[in-house]
Amino acid sequence: MSTSRTSPSRSSLRVRCTALFAGLTAVGALLAAGTTGAHAADGPLRDLAAAKGKVMGTAVTGSKLTGTYGEIAGREFNALTPGNAMKWGSVEPVRGTFDWAEADRIVDFAEAHGQQVRGHTLVWHSQNPGWLDNGTWTPAQLGQLMKDHIATEVGRYKGRLATWDVVNEPFNEDGTYRQTLWYNGLGADYIAQALTAARAADPAARLYINDYNVEGVNAKSTALYNLVKSLKERGVPIDGVGLQAHLIVGQVPSTLQQNIQRFADLGVDVAITELDIRMQLPSDSAKLTRQAADYKAVVNACVAVARCVGVTVWGFTDSDSWIPDTFPGQGAATPYDENYAPKPAYHAIAEALGGTTTPPTGACTAAYSVTSQWDTGFTGQVRIACTGAALSSWKAGWTFGAGQRVTQAWNAACSQSGAVVSCSNASYNGSVPSGGSVTFGFNGSWSGSNPVPTVTLG
Numbered sequence: 001m002s003t004s005r006t007s008p009s010r011s012s013l014r015v016r017c018t019a020l021f022a023g024l025t026a027v028g029a030l031l032a033a034g035t036t037g038a039h040a041a042d043g044p045l046r047d048l049a050a051a052k053g054k055v056m057g058t059a060v061t062g063s064k065l066t067g068t069y070g071e072i073a074g075r076e077f078n079a080l081t082p083g084n085a086m087k088w089g090s091v092e093p094v095r096g097t098f099d100w101a102e103a104d105r106i107v108d109f110a111e112a113h114g115q116q117v118r119g120h121t122l123v124w125h126s127q128n129p130g131w132l133d134n135g136t137w138t139p140a141q142l143g144q145l146m147k148d149h150i151a152t153e154v155g156r157y158k159g160r161l162a163t164w165d166v167v168n169e170p171f172n173e174d175g176t177y178r179q180t181l182w183y184n185g186l187g188a189d190y191i192a193q194a195l196t197a198a199r200a201a202d203p204a205a206r207l208y209i210n211d212y213n214v215e216g217v218n219a220k221s222t223a224l225y226n227l228v229k230s231l232k233e234r235g236v237p238i239d240g241v242g243l244q245a246h247l248i249v250g251q252v253p254s255t256l257q258q259n260i261q262r263f264a265d266l267g268v269d270v271a272i273t274e275l276d277i278r279m280q281l282p283s284d285s286a287k288l289t290r291q292a293a294d295y296k297a298v299v300n301a302c303v304a305v306a307r308c309v310g311v312t313v314w315g316f317t318d319s320d321s322w323i324p325d326t327f328p329g330q331g332a333a334t335p336y337d338e339n340y341a342p343k344p345a346y347h348a349i350a351e352a353l354g355g356t357t358t359p360p361t362g363a364c365t366a367a368y369s370v371t372s373q374w375d376t377g378f379t380g381q382v383r384i385a386c387t388g389a390a391l392s393s394w395k396a397g398w399t400f401g402a403g404q405r406v407t408q409a410w411n412a413a414c415s416q417s418g419a420v421v422s423c424s425n426a427s428y429n430g431s432v433p434s435g436g437s438v439t440f441g442f443n444g445s446w447s448g449s450n451p452v453p454t455v456t457l458g
Helices: 045-051 067-076 101-112 139-156 181-186 190-201 219-234 256-264 285-303 344-352
Strands: 055-060 079-082 116-123 163-168 206-211 240-243 246-248 269-280 308-313 363-373 377-387 395-399 405-410 412-417 420-425 437-445
Touching: 045 055, 045 067, 045 344, 055 067, 055 116, 067 101, 079 101, 079 308, 101 116, 116 139, 116 190, 116 269, 139 181, 139 190, 163 190, 181 190, 190 206, 190 219, 206 219, 206 269, 219 256, 240 256, 256 269, 256 285, 269 285, 285 308, 285 344, 405 412, 412 437, 420 437
Parallel strands: 055 079, 055 308, 079 116, 116 163, 163 206, 206 240, 240 269, 246 269, 269 308
Antiparallel strands: 363 377, 377 437, 395 420, 405 437, 412 420
């Protein structure tokens, strides 16, 4: 992570989907030289990673694991991390009252798709329930609360999760311990206590300490290195180190591979756990090309070190990324755009994992959404976006499956013959540059059901 970052990682997916994307469907046609699909011709990322002995994971939102989102998550990745579902505030919002629905959904999905699950996270200073943060605890009480929480959560999934981020973000940028509920109440030994409790709850799970801005060799990563070395010397159970890797385009640390190797030399595994590479918006072909090179550099560094077990991206689609809400004006940080079209970064990851497919020169996509709906009518919208390609004019079409009719359109000329709808650009919005988009809308009528069609560009 670049040391220029000014606010700490929230280690969470701030889901930005609103009603606009309530009806988002699969990507429309990809208009690119030689591009006819949304993944590498020589196999999904998970297969390429497995051939290298690596994990290729993604953070997910459990409630979204259906439709195109679920299809890509299941096809492309061999490991899932719950973005928020296993954090203390999510599973025990009221003391003694547990909600496992979202976490269970992710674990069940992973097992159905032959995927590992990375538990995230047990002991952290953020996203704790109010009753815990606002309570007054003696050291003995606080230590028991931590141990009980770990026993309960890890015990629930015993034998089902491959790894746990046991302690998250314990250090400040200068390598001192972060002043938190845990450090202030229990001292630095809270980390050893948490790891020991996790080992007791599931002896087979791999136990990690996870942090951000520790990707390169610096004061913070050296503090983490010294901690891990000390824990191992004391016989405290510690199996791995997680480097979050919330990075900025053009700022991948030059010492990344060296840093991975020095942790590996301590006898622990290393994982890139939360990779995203953000840019100043809007994106354009130059930024996307540089982003792809950066993704490739990170994956290459992991592939080069035997004990780097793999890479997890922090959300695979820009529609499910925390970046825009936390860093206003920045985004486009993941391997897929908001319409589920693979960006150059996707193909760079595939290449780093041994894929042979030449990345496409560019793609334009169309996505249909229902923005509002009432008894007999609805408002729909189609967004056309280009990445690494451009349009001077466009036509979009779809077939309604339940008798819907377009009654009015704006920002496009639309006609309907039977179930088939055809729309073309207005005089003022035919041009779509690389990195740009246009949107048109319409009102329609429906009766009984209003299924979302797939849009094609022509």
